[in-house]
Amino acid sequence: MAESTVIRFGVIGCADIARKVSRAIALSPNATLHAVGSRSLEKARSFVAANGGAIAYGSYEAVLDDPDVDAVYVPLPTSLHVRWAVLAARKKKHVLLEKPVALNAKEFDEIIEACESSGVQLMDGTMWMHNPRTASMKEFLSDANRFGQLKSIHTCFTFSTNADFLENDIRVKPDLDALGALGDEGWYCLRAILWAANYELPKTVIASREPELNKAGVVMSCGASLYWEDGKVATFYCSFLSNLTMDITAVGTKGTLHVHDFIIPYEEKEASFYAASESGFDELVTKWASQPSKHTINTDLPQEALMVREFARLVAEIKFNHSKPEKKWPAVSRKTQLVLDAVKASIERGFEPVQIQE
Amino acid sequence: MAESTVIRFGVIGCADIARKVSRAIALSPNATLHAVGSRSLEKARSFVAANGGAIAYGSYEAVLDDPDVDAVYVPLPTSLHVRWAVLAARKKKHVLLEKPVALNAKEFDEIIEACESSGVQLMDGTMWMHNPRTASMKEFLSDANRFGQLKSIHTCFTFSTNADFLENDIRVKPDLDALGALGDEGWYCLRAILWAANYELPKTVIASREPELNKAGVVMSCGASLYWEDGKVATFYCSFLSNLTMDITAVGTKGTLHVHDFIIPYEEKEASFYAASESGFDELVTKWASQPSKHTINTDLPQEALMVREFARLVAEIKFNHSKPEKKWPAVSRKTQLVLDAVKASIERGFEPVQIQE
Numbered sequence: 001m002a003e004s005t006v007i008r009f010g011v012i013g014c015a016d017i018a019r020k021v022s023r024a025i026a027l028s029p030n031a032t033l034h035a036v037g038s039r040s041l042e043k044a045r046s047f048v049a050a051n052g053g054a055i056a057y058g059s060y061e062a063v064l065d066d067p068d069v070d071a072v073y074v075p076l077p078t079s080l081h082v083r084w085a086v087l088a089a090r091k092k093k094h095v096l097l098e099k100p101v102a103l104n105a106k107e108f109d110e111i112i113e114a115c116e117s118s119g120v121q122l123m124d125g126t127m128w129m130h131n132p133r134t135a136s137m138k139e140f141l142s143d144a145n146r147f148g149q150l151k152s153i154h155t156c157f158t159f160s161t162n163a164d165f166l167e168n169d170i171r172v173k174p175d176l177d178a179l180g181a182l183g184d185e186g187w188y189c190l191r192a193i194l195w196a197a198n199y200e201l202p203k204t205v206i207a208s209r210e211p212e213l214n215k216a217g218v219v220m221s222c223g224a225s226l227y228w229e230d231g232k233v234a235t236f237y238c239s240f241l242s243n244l245t246m247d248i249t250a251v252g253t254k255g256t257l258h259v260h261d262f263i264i265p266y267e268e269k270e271a272s273f274y275a276a277s278e279s280g281f282d283e284l285v286t287k288w289a290s291q292p293s294k295h296t297i298n299t300d301l302p303q304e305a306l307m308v309r310e311f312a313r314l315v316a317e318i319k320f321n322h323s324k325p326e327k328k329w330p331a332v333s334r335k336t337q338l339v340l341d342a343v344k345a346s347i348e349r350g351f352e353p354v355q356i357q358e
Numbered sequence: 359m360a361e362s363t364v365i366r367f368g369v370i371g372c373a374d375i376a377r378k379v380s381r382a383i384a385l386s387p388n389a390t391l392h393a394v395g396s397r398s399l400e401k402a403r404s405f406v407a408a409n410g411g412a413i414a415y416g417s418y419e420a421v422l423d424d425p426d427v428d429a430v431y432v433p434l435p436t437s438l439h440v441r442w443a444v445l446a447a448r449k450k451k452h453v454l455l456e457k458p459v460a461l462n463a464k465e466f467d468e469i470i471e472a473c474e475s476s477g478v479q480l481m482d483g484t485m486w487m488h489n490p491r492t493a494s495m496k497e498f499l500s501d502a503n504r505f506g507q508l509k510s511i512h513t514c515f516t517f518s519t520n521a522d523f524l525e526n527d528i529r530v531k532p533d534l535d536a537l538g539a540l541g542d543e544g545w546y547c548l549r550a551i552l553w554a555a556n557y558e559l560p561k562t563v564i565a566s567r568e569p570e571l572n573k574a575g576v577v578m579s580c581g582a583s584l585y586w587e588d589g590k591v592a593t594f595y596c597s598f599l600s601n602l603t604m605d606i607t608a609v610g611t612k613g614t615l616h617v618h619d620f621i622i623p624y625e626e627k628e629a630s631f632y633a634a635s636e637s638g639f640d641e642l643v644t645k646w647a648s649q650p651s652k653h654t655i656n657t658d659l660p661q662e663a664l665m666v667r668e669f670a671r672l673v674a675e676i677k678f679n680h681s682k683p684e685k686k687w688p689a690v691s692r693k694t695q696l697v698l699d700a701v702k703a704s705i706e707r708g709f710e711p712v713q714i715q716e
Contacts, residue, residue, distance in 0.1 A: 016643075017643075020642050020643055020644060148601070151516075151579070151597060151600045152514075152516075152579075152600065154512050154593070154607075156510075156512065156607065156609065158509075158510075159637075159638075160612070160636075204567065208583050208585075208591055208593075209562065209564070209585050209591075209711075210589050212589060221509070221510075223510070223583075223591060223593070225566050225567070225581075227566075227567050227568050233566055233567075233568055233595070235512070235566075235581070235593045235595070237510050237512070237591070237593070237609075239509060241509060241611065242509045242510065242609045242610065242611060243506070243609060243610060243612055243614045243634065243635070243636065244634070244637035244646075245609050245614045247616075249512075249514065249603070249607070251595075251597075251600045251601060251603050252600065253518060253600060253601065254601055255601050256600075256601045256602070258605075258618060260632075264639060264644065264645065264646070265646075266645060267645050268644050268645045274618075276601065276602070276603075278518075278601065279517075279601055279602035279603070284378050284381065285375075285378055285622065286381075286622065286626050286660055286662065287622065287623065287625050288602075288622070288624045292618070304644065353567075
């Protein structure tokens with residue numbers, strides 16, 4: 001790829017996740033890490049020394065003002081997303097935004113509007129969407145003969161944390177990541193449900209009782225049930241207080257999908273799922289006639305680099321070919337946020353059903 | 359084993375499941391199939407010709423009146439359980455009762471009372487409880503270091519049926535198996551949840567919205583959320599309208615259990631589950647530090663034969679050693695029925711929370 005078509009990234013904020021994404025930018029053939037900004041110049045310099053990048057800045061603004069920066073990656077706490085993503089868009093920077101994209105859909109709409117006004121690409125940082133396994137699973141779910149019609153889906157994302165996390169991490173702080181485990185983990189569960197449902201929004205969401213909240217009222221664990229017009233049902237569970245688990249179980253009229261590492265695969269370069277079709281028993285119902293089959297998909301780049309590559313490809317199309325931004329990505333972010341908002345509202349309203357309106 | 363200590367079974371009703379259990383009786387070293395009764399003598403004779411047994415009777419009563427019969431297996435439609443199980447107990451026959459054990463806990467209490475009065479053993483036909491894998495999984499769930507405290511569990515049992523089943527099977531008929539998919543499949547889901555929770559009853563049960571009912575009002579698919587005092591949560595889903603799926607996903611503070619064939623294992627002579635403990639990622643959070651481990655347990659007899667063997671062992675203890683009946687089995691049946699009743703009540707009350715009282 002010619003040097004000139006490589007998209008130059010700026011990163012604002014030196015969160016842990018920024019290290020992973022900086023590596024992904026380095027791995028992506030059409031992207032390069034140009035500038036890193038932190039409120040502390042020293043922190044930015046040491047990040048650049050460890051993770052690459054041409055320039056370290058002592059502020060986020062400096063990154064947005066650098067004319068050589070095409071796109072910014074925003075790993076800041078959720079409460080800061082609207083401010084910095086909107087500002088980045090106004091400065092004509094394309095925006096790769098960490099999830100959850102905002103504190104609520106209303107805030108996210110401000111970000112969408114700013115990006116649309118400036119004609120810049122917006123995409124959220126949901127990496128597993130870009131793993132080739134995801135397309136392969138979708139192919140199975142879309143197969144009328146092998147999977148049929150989706151009837152029910154259960155997703156789960158939990159991981160265990162320690163006392164330091166539960167006391168100090170931004171994800172337990174009401175002024176930083178007020179959505180807690182729902183925003184950090186539930187986001188993926190809801191995205192997976194929407195993805196399996198072809199992004200058709202559920203009509204009703206009811207939060208599970210007994211969510212665990214910390215003293216500040218931030219969600220440490222929660223779940224919900226989702227209902228569609230056609231009778232499809234979904235449930236999910238997320239928690240900071242349980243062993244690492246990440247499942248999708250999707251059951252259709254003719255097939256079943258199981259995956260146990262959907263967000264971050266067991267291995268970087270390959271990922272598997274289990275598919276079963278028209279499963280049944282032997283004649284005396286003492287064993288199965290056939291077992292689910294394991295499908296393994298290889299990838300040359302880890303999924304986070306594929307995400308950066310796809311984002312940079314869209315940015316390059318806009319920059320060099322005068323294409324319009326791809327609206328699919330902000331649209332799926334917004335739907336995820338809408339359902340997430342409904343779960344939160346249901347918790348706040350004592351587990352009442354919440355209707356979703358687009 | 360000496361001939362005299364072998365327990366002689368009678369079977370009342372020639373349901374499909376009776377064929378599987380007759381084979382299990384034949385495989386079990388301490389049991390033998392003595393008599394089979396059907397309302398049609400011809401049907402009983404052809405069952406005996408195909409599945410073994412010494413005597414064919416043209417009525418259920420004749421089996422209960424045969425002094426050579428020690429124990430009866432009752433595969434009749436659920437609505438007939440209370441009548442025939444109580445009568446069997448009164449005639450001093452030990453009772454192996456198909457699930458769901460009754461239409462409701464009140465009816466089941468009549469059965470328990472009759473069995474207790476007569477000093478006969480009562481056990482339900484939940485076969486997977488007797489697979490050695492189940493004990494092995496329980497060992498994992500009970501391990502404070504490997505699994506920790508149970509926080510959430512999801513279970514699922516679905517299978518697809520055809521037009522003939524949906525029109526004619528006893529499990530879609532309100533006068534025969536009025537509990538439909540909830541009784542036939544949900545029973546297993548609820549048993550698995552209770553089993554994982556050490557048979558501690560949830561305090562609250564809320565049925566999922568949008569259960570599918572047939573024209574007669576019998577459940578074709580449904581689900582529910584269960585809540586315990588300690589904050590544990592469970593969800594389940596069952597359906598006659600989805601591909602065959604049977605899952606337990608149990609997540610603890612330190613470990614995760616996955617099993618995808620818990621009710622009827624893929625193979626008769628071996629069964630597996632997946633256990634993960636203190637799962638985590640590599641340093642850059644791009645892959646897992648370790649993967650769940652697969653545990654495979656072999657068995658010389660299929661689980662249904664192990665069930666018969668255990669039941670016959672308890673019966674022999676009573677018959678030859680003057681032991682008392684084992685109360686554990688009716689107790690777990692009753693708890694399963696109580697929770698099942700609560701799900702049904704919640705559906706009937708428009709998905710209101712139902713408190714469980716023992």
